[in-house]
Amino acid sequence: MQSDRYRIVADENIQVTPELLSISESLLTLPGRVISAEHLVNADVLLVRSVTPVTEQLLATSKVAFVGTATAGVEHIDTQYLAARGIGFASAPGANANAVTEYVLSVLAARGRIAKVLDGGTVGIVGYGHVGQRLARVILGLGGQVKVWDPWQSVPHRMNCTSLEVVLAQEVVTLHAALHEQEPWPSLAMINTSLPLGKPTKQLFINAARGELVTKDAMRTLEKSGADIVLDVWPNEPSISAGELARVSLGTAHIAGYSLSAKAVATNMLVTALTGVATKSEQQVSPPIDMTGRGSESAGAWLSRLLLASYDPANDAEALAKVCGDNVESHDFDALRRNYSLRRELRGRPVLMPVHCDGGLDSLVAAVGGVPVHP
Numbered sequence: 001m002q003s004d005r006y007r008i009v010a011d012e013n014i015q016v017t018p019e020l021l022s023i024s025e026s027l028l029t030l031p032g033r034v035i036s037a038e039h040l041v042n043a044d045v046l047l048v049r050s051v052t053p054v055t056e057q058l059l060a061t062s063k064v065a066f067v068g069t070a071t072a073g074v075e076h077i078d079t080q081y082l083a084a085r086g087i088g089f090a091s092a093p094g095a096n097a098n099a100v101t102e103y104v105l106s107v108l109a110a111r112g113r114i115a116k117v118l119d120g121g122t123v124g125i126v127g128y129g130h131v132g133q134r135l136a137r138v139i140l141g142l143g144g145q146v147k148v149w150d151p152w153q154s155v156p157h158r159m160n161c162t163s164l165e166v167v168l169a170q171e172v173v174t175l176h177a178a179l180h181e182q183e184p185w186p187s188l189a190m191i192n193t194s195l196p197l198g199k200p201t202k203q204l205f206i207n208a209a210r211g212e213l214v215t216k217d218a219m220r221t222l223e224k225s226g227a228d229i230v231l232d233v234w235p236n237e238p239s240i241s242a243g244e245l246a247r248v249s250l251g252t253a254h255i256a257g258y259s260l261s262a263k264a265v266a267t268n269m270l271v272t273a274l275t276g277v278a279t280k281s282e283q284q285v286s287p288p289i290d291m292t293g294r295g296s297e298s299a300g301a302w303l304s305r306l307l308l309a310s311y312d313p314a315n316d317a318e319a320l321a322k323v324c325g326d327n328v329e330s331h332d333f334d335a336l337r338r339n340y341s342l343r344r345e346l347r348g349r350p351v352l353m354p355v356h357c358d359g360g361l362d363s364l365v366a367a368v369g370g371v372p373v374h375p
Contacts (some may be wrong), residue, residue: 009039010047013265013337019271019279037061047270056081068270072130075179094130095266096257098347100208101134102311103256105368106172107230109307110314111204113172115300117144123171127209128153129176141367149243151185158221165196172204179210194219198225208232208256223247232256238333245324252316253336260342288350288373303364311347346370
């Protein structure tokens with residue numbers, strides 16, 4: 001598209017950055033689930049997130065010449081149709097990789113698993129895209145071990161597993177695979193009851209990717225095994241049954257990637273793809289985290305406290321639990337996402353260090369992306 005100003009329709013959950021406003025002749029923001037063909041009659045550009053199916057039915061009567069999704073996953077986009085129509089397309093791979101990584105680290109802290117990682121414990125990662133790679137680097141930097149299953153990616157030999165079963169046998173398992181049905185390794189319903197689940201006992205099982213990666217029967221098997229289940233994504237979201245919510249120790253409303261910088265970067269990646277002009281998201285200035293007090297606590301306890309000071313997933317879990325009556329209704333789930341107070345990432349943030357500490361704590365802070373600052 002060759003233009004300086006565009007008529008844009010966007011999901012209201014997309015961050016409206018100065019760079020986006022600078023190219024907008026008109027900007028209409030709507031709930032992603034209600035965007036329809038009628039809204040696109042006069043639009044040049046459609047910007048969505050994961051909840052808007054972009055199909056021929058949506059676009060056939062429009063003059064939309066560019067579609068962008070502020071997500072890494074593209075399973076909601078009919079890319080073949082866009083290509084056939086000559087409609088430009090872009091996604092935002094990697095924009096929220098650090099935000100999701102920090103979500104998982106904070107979950108590890110909240111569920112008491114950080115000390116084991118520091119002692120060389122193993123984390124099983126399903127999916128080695130932007131998030132899986134970022135998370136693996138951090139776990140290794142903390143002294144932990146990593147086992148990865150992703151037959152679609154080139155995984156370093158020391159981490160690569162030839163079977164999903166090996167990864168699922170780790171004490172911590174976290175899912176970061178893209179959702180698709182492409183043979184020979186479709187990810188839809190990849191975690192199912194044909195696999196060994198919930199062993200070892202008290203396994204921590206995290207899904208911050210897509211709910212449909214795991215079948216409902218598999219979730220029930222995990223629960224019966226005594227697994228510690230943490231979900232940011234759900235099989236039938238935005239609706240969640242009270243039973244589904246009850247079987248998790250922490251449940252959040254698909255907000256793992258919702259940080260200030262992640263959402264701004266995602267928007268500006270789409271602006272760059274549309275205009276061909278590179279943009280640079282404004283650096284968020286975050287106040288330092290005061291970690292000067294330590295006492296006799298261990299390095300693992302101190303690092304857990306730092307991670308939870310940066311972001312505590314229990315707060316978002318409490319917010320989701322509050323809207324659960326007989327079930328979590330779709331409008332309540334979407335309202336939590338729409339009104340979410342975007343968190344600041346730990347990456348690049350100053351951390352005020354204890355007066356008397358060795359370089360070990362500095363290394364831990366650096367491994368999780370913080371900047372140690374000594375008095």
